[in-house]
Amino acid sequence: MTDDLSAVPVSGPHPGSDELGELASSRQRTVDDHMFTVPGLPGTCRLQLFTADGCRPVAVATQIAGDEGLGLTNGVEQFAGAVWERHCPDQKVPPVWVQRQLAPEGSPREARFQRVAFAGADGYRPTGPRWRGITDEQLRVLVGGEVDPGRGVGYVPRPAVPEPRLVFREFAVVRLGRPHPFRERGCMPKGVPWWRRWLRQALPRRDVRSCCWYHGGDWHAVNALALEVLRRARAQGVVADDMEDFAAAQAAEAGASMWQTEALSTLFDPTVAIQPDSEGGYINGQHRAQAMLEAGVRRTVVLEHVYDA
Structure with a gap:
């Protein structure tokens, strides 16, 4: 099994704009969980899930880098696998995964969306992630509408660790x-x-x-x-x-x-x-x-x- 059906080989170049065009469709945002968690993992993210009949779901995960436990990059297989199993278990492949790690307040680093393609999967656990930037316009075309780029008003920061x-x-x-x-x-x-x-x-x-x-x-x-x-x-x-x-x-x-x-x-x-x-x-x-x-x-x-x- 490959992440993007026949469009993503296990090895070779990362899927580009042509592959994203094939996945593009008019979807509706059916999940907006501002505090999505994976059992057993010390991390949260905002999950926006876009779905439509006959189309592969698109999951957009947003997180504040360094402030939410396990980061999206280090835990991408676990986060994506949990979304797949919890929200679209009937799909043969994981949802199209897009992530954005927001820089902490005061950081000059610019946050960008990244498309993560997986080479395969073991049960509901995707494997072999590969990252590539995706522009805001490409993401709008992919889901067929606007995607909120922020962390969401329902975000609850982790309690500050008390100083001893x-x-x-x-x-x-x-x-x-x-x-x-x-x-x-x-x-x-x-x-x-x-x-x-x-x-x-x-x-x-x-x-x-x-x-x-x-x-x-x-x-x-x-x-x-x-x-x-x-x-x-x-x-x-x-x-x-x-x-x-x-x-x-x-x-x-x-x-x-x-x-x-x-x-x-x-x-x-x-x-x-x-x-x-x-x-x-x-x-x-x-x-x-x-x-x-x-x-x-x-x-x-x-x-x-x-x-x-």
Whole structure:
């Protein structure tokens, strides 16, 4: 089976104006669904379906690019297949498919109609899509009347994704995921097994080594100061974006060393703070976590993204 009967070969040139002329007829718009959806797909589009007795239906799909989940181009087989199965299941071939992706507001890109021809189909799923531009006049001739080029007044934008709040909080070091730092074996061996981290909790270390910055100071002292900084910040209502400066002031007041001040800053800098991910790994901070686990530090400060209900 081919998309346009004998007019569209499985391979070869894309159907042109002659093929569109053969499909042209006077049709009526019988469907105008401003929020057409495909079960299981995160996307919507406006569907205008033009039909007439004895003529192949023409489906015109319109979508705002980037604003509606799965795009028409990436999901063309699913969208076209759903229209075919839902609105014209008795047809042996899918409807003539025309799509238009509108540019987001403020974009200089011009939206154009595109005719999509399919090379075949598997059940109600068209396959082998090929795209070619179609002018507004060609589309009017194809359907035998005007086609609304807009998204439609019934379009309901997707709810805006809420921005998370950044929250620093106290966290048990022993609960941090297993790090996988890329360092020399004698300096930063890959990961810290569970038995070793619990041993270090019972027998903590405070030695300072010269192998790297991460082992260059006392993480016990830094984290004791970090927990005090966190307590004071909460009492004073300091927001996450101001925590790094607040921590620096507290370090100066406490007479912290240069290394301790820098280490404390990394714990409260939102761009590099320790951030465990949802799968037991790290967004940031695995090298510091490695050094803390080896030292037997018990409590530290991590950064979380909190979504309010």
